[in-house]
Amino acid sequence: METILFLAHTETDGTLGRPAREALTAARQLAEAAAGAPFVIGLLGANTEPAAAQVAGAGAARVLAATDERLAQPRYASDALAAQALCQAANATVVIAPATARFNRVLPGVSHRLGGAVDTHVSEIAPEGDGLQVVRWFYRQRLRGRLSRTARPWILLVDPGCFPAWTGESGAAAAEAVSVAFDDQPLRTEVTGIKAPAEDAQTIRPDADLLFVAGAGWTKQQADGQAHVPEAERLILDFLKLTRASLGSSKSLVEIGGEGQEVLSFLTHLNQIGQTGATPRHPKGLSTCCHGEEPHTVGWRFITERRAINLDANCGWARGKADVLYVADAFAVMRRVNELLAAAPAAE
Numbered sequence: 001m002e003t004i005l006f007l008a009h010t011e012t013d014g015t016l017g018r019p020a021r022e023a024l025t026a027a028r029q030l031a032e033a034a035a036g037a038p039f040v041i042g043l044l045g046a047n048t049e050p051a052a053a054q055v056a057g058a059g060a061a062r063v064l065a066a067t068d069e070r071l072a073q074p075r076y077a078s079d080a081l082a083a084q085a086l087c088q089a090a091n092a093t094v095v096i097a098p099a100t101a102r103f104n105r106v107l108p109g110v111s112h113r114l115g116g117a118v119d120t121h122v123s124e125i126a127p128e129g130d131g132l133q134v135v136r137w138f139y140r141q142r143l144r145g146r147l148s149r150t151a152r153p154w155i156l157l158v159d160p161g162c163f164p165a166w167t168g169e170s171g172a173a174a175a176e177a178v179s180v181a182f183d184d185q186p187l188r189t190e191v192t193g194i195k196a197p198a199e200d201a202q203t204i205r206p207d208a209d210l211l212f213v214a215g216a217g218w219t220k221q222q223a224d225g226q227a228h229v230p231e232a233e234r235l236i237l238d239f240l241k242l243t244r245a246s247l248g249s250s251k252s253l254v255e256i257g258g259e260g261q262e263v264l265s266f267l268t269h270l271n272q273i274g275q276t277g278a279t280p281r282h283p284k285g286l287s288t289c290c291h292g293e294e295p296h297t298v299g300w301r302f303i304t305e306r307r308a309i310n311l312d313a314n315c316g317w318a319r320g321k322a323d324v325l326y327v328a329d330a331f332a333v334m335r336r337v338n339e340l341l342a343a344a345p346a347a348e
């Protein structure tokens with residue numbers, strides 16, 4: 001019988017972020033399906049108390065915590081030692097963890113130290129006899145495979161957006177402290193600060209509830225015979241500021257800069273969605289001024305509810321690609337949407 005460990009690092013405030021709570025749902029579902037399998041929670045961070053309280057109602061037989069100031073920083077050496085100690089303390093045979101940047105970097109090394117195996121981009125986990133089967137994506141989410149392994153512990157990094165985030169009652173939880181042999185290894189890396197683009201310059205937000213896609217139409221001649229790129233920029237940036245949506249783009253829009261046309265200054269190829277771009281996961285998507293051709297919409301396959309605004313009632317979105325198509329001028333619609341959003345009381 002497997003021993004299932006849900007492993008998570010805390011955020012700076014000591015709580016679990018959404019990707020961790022999604023992985024917790026995956027771990028609980030597996031523990032419930034494999035009735036009787038021991039289910040353990042392992043937490044690591046500088047402060048684990050809030051997270052332990054958050055998972056108090058998750059039904060784990062044990063909650064283990066590696067708590068140390070040296071785990072405040074995402075650093076390979078300290079994270080690997082703590083994760084290894086938690087896996088060993090739990091006697092885990094299956095470890096389910098969120099595929100955060102921090103864990104994607106460190107858990108493959110931990111699986112090597114433990115003589116086990118690791119799989120990334122996991123989207124489904126199902127029990128199979130005494131073991132389990134996993135569905136994961138390969139080759140930039142273009143190939144889907146179902147597999148099982150005999151190596152243990154088997155570490156599974158669950159992609160964000162595949163499971164609902166766990167929202168159970170929090171309560172009082174006494175976590176068992178797990179000591180980490182930090183002295184066994186020098187911690188040479190020290191994070192002295194973070195240099196990041198300004199909040200508004202960072203337009204790709206994988207955790208956003210909404211993907212907003214801008215197509216080439218925003219830069220094209222409009223009904224008055226003129227292009228209105230500065231207004232398009234303002235409308236899109238205002239919408240992103242008001243909603244914290246993630247910004248995607250069509251290939252045409254990011255490429256027309258090379259043809260000497262005026263383009264939206266904040267877009268790069270990293271925003272591109274589609275066959276030769278990204279395939280993000282968001283609950284909702286809104287496409288604007290984008291034709292909805294197959295090489296673009298193939299990048300929408302993990303967008304649950306899709307809407308599009310296009311002047312052309314015959315565009316690609318109308319052919320089964322969108323749930324709702326608004327046949328309208330996106331300039332007029334987004335102007336009005338921004339007015340309504342600005343007037344609405346701020347969300348809690």
Ligand SMILES: Cc1cc2nc3c(=O)[nH]c(=O)nc-3n(C[C@H](O)[C@H](O)[C@H](O)COP(=O)(O)OP(=O)(O)OC[C@H]3O[C@@H](n4cnc5c(N)ncnc54)[C@H](O)[C@@H]3O)c2cc1C
Pocket residue numbers: 214215216217218220222249250251252253272273274275276277278288289290291292293294295296299309310311312315328329330331
């Ligand atoms: C091998 C290959 C790979 C590709 N990979 C990708 C990819 O990864 N991603 C990708 O996006 N594309 C990809 N493409 C290109 C793709 O086929 C399309 O050419 C591209 O998506 C078109 O971009 P668009 O819809 O923004 O522009 P356009 O086709 O120019 O469409 C602009 C749209 O804006 C609408 N519009 C204009 N003004 C307004 C307004 N005021 N209000 C509302 N609507 C308006 C127009 O009606 C039109 O439908 C690939 C192509 C090939 C051959």
